[in-house]
Amino acid sequence: MASEPVDVWAMADLVTPFAVRTAATLRLADIVQDGELPLDEIAKRSGTEADPLGRVLRFLVRRGVFTEPEPDVFGPNEASRVLRTDAPGGTREWLDLDGAVGRADLAFVELVEQVRGRHPAYPAAFGRSFREDLAHSPQLSDSFDDLMETKSDELAPLVAAATAWDRFERVLDVGGGKGVLLAEILERHPDLRGTLVDLPGPAAAGERYLESRGVRDRADVVAGDFFDPLPPGADAYVLCDVLGDWEDEDAVRLLGRCAEAAGADGREGSVLIVELLPDPDGEFTEMDLRMMIYVGGRMRDLDQTERIAAAAGLFIASVIRLDDGHGIIECLPDR
Ligand SMILES: C[S@@+](CC[C@H](N)C(=O)[O-])C[C@H]1O[C@@H](n2cnc3c(N)ncnc32)[C@H](O)[C@@H]1O
Structure with missing residues (x-):
């Protein structure tokens, strides 16, 4: 619960977010990265109209992003550097109105x-x-896969280090995107084999990505729908940031597919759910709203996760909390 006085007007402002996102989309910070430029030149390089562009830039300067050392000349500053394409964290890409998430x-x-x-x-x-x-849209699909890669740059090493993956022989990453997590796990465990399952676009990107990480010879890539039966024979089925995309009924169906494949041939494979958990104050409401708006999904706390796992014939065997707020929730068949 917020204890500071709340400035509701500032919270409800839409002008600043749209001005910042316009600058991000037009790559204005990249354009002025080497120094000050006249407005006409920035307009030319960004393919925009000088008058409205100048009005956006002047507003941003007043908010502390970019500088205007003389009239109609704009330059970079510390804040604008965060919006550069080469800045760590991918802020520009997350805010890009032409990219999957900014849009x-x-x-x-x-x-x-x-x-x-x-x-x-x-x-x-x-x-x-x-x-x-x-x-x-291949452009939206590629931008989404790239954003998931940016997100995974931090998350994948945490997940790969947090549990003993070498107790498994084959790990199947369900909805694994281009395979950032799978590559990280395989790189650390040379005896492990993996399978990536995702829709055709991300799966094709996954083939190239796993090759680039040098683990393609130990990884199968399956382009398919994870609501269809999953390839059996793995002893760990991983769902990383996937369940929150779905309402309960679909999440249970998906967990059921994992449980079915993990239990094929009398095996007792694990289903590992990697998902954001509420912080100690119970907060993950922003992500919950995002999931609701983007894809009609929802975030779940441990009790809610336990309920959908039980509906899919699984029980929670252990939970590992990661520093970034995610948890690794390991489920086993409830026999
Ligand atoms: C939020 S992303 C997470 C990607 C990856 N696990 C990660 O953590 O970066 C959800 C993934 O589920 C995949 N996906 C969505 N619906 C799918 C379906 N019906 N079958 C297979 N994959 C699906 C998407 O293509 C996307 O890669």
């Missing part, structure tokens, strides 16, 4: 209608669902 944020304009029960936000804003958008 999905625009669906928040429909939040009130979703709350009124009139329609889900994303399809109302864009005419089709987030997943349909990715399936139809």
Whole structure:
């Protein structure tokens, strides 16, 4: 619960976020990265109109992003450097209005209608669902896979180090994106083999990515729908940041597919759910809203996760909490 006085006007401001996101989308920080440039030149290099661009830049300068050392000349500063494409953390890419997640944020304009029960936000804003958008647009799909890679740059090493993966022979990463986590686990455990399952776009990217990480010879890549039966024979089925994308009914179906494959031929394979858990104050409401708006999913605490696991015939055997707020929730068949 917030204890500081809350400035509701500042919280509700939309001008600043849109100005920052416009700068991110137009790569203005990249354009001025080597120093000050006249407005006309920035407009030329960003393919924009000088007058509205200048008004956005002047506003941002007043907010502390970019400098205007003389009229109609703009330069970089510490804050603008965060918006450069080569800055760590991928801030520019997350805010890019042409990228999968920056664009999905625009669906928040429909939040009130979703709350009124009139329609889900994303399809109302864009005419089709987030997943349909990715399936139809290689540019959006690639940008999403790249963002997941950025996110995984921090998460994958934590997950790979947190549990004893060498007790398994084959790890199957369900909805593993381009395979950042799988590559990290295989790199650390040379005797381990892996399988990546994802939709055709990410799976194709996964083949290239696993090759680039030098683990392709120990990894199978399967392009398919994870609601269909999963390849059996692995002793660990991993769902990393996947279950939160789905409402309970679909999450149970997906866990059921994992349980079925993990239990094939009388095996007792593990299902490892890697998901953001509420922090000690119970907070993960922002991510919960994002999941609701983007894809109609939801975040779950441990009790909620236990319920959907039980509905899929699994019980929670252990929970490891990671420093970044995620947990590794290991489930086994409830026989
Ligand atoms: C939020 S991303 C997480 C990716 C990866 N596990 C990670 O942590 O970076 C969800 C993944 O689920 C995949 N996905 C969504 N629906 C799928 C389906 N029906 N079958 C297979 N994969 C699916 C997406 O393509 C995406 O790679």
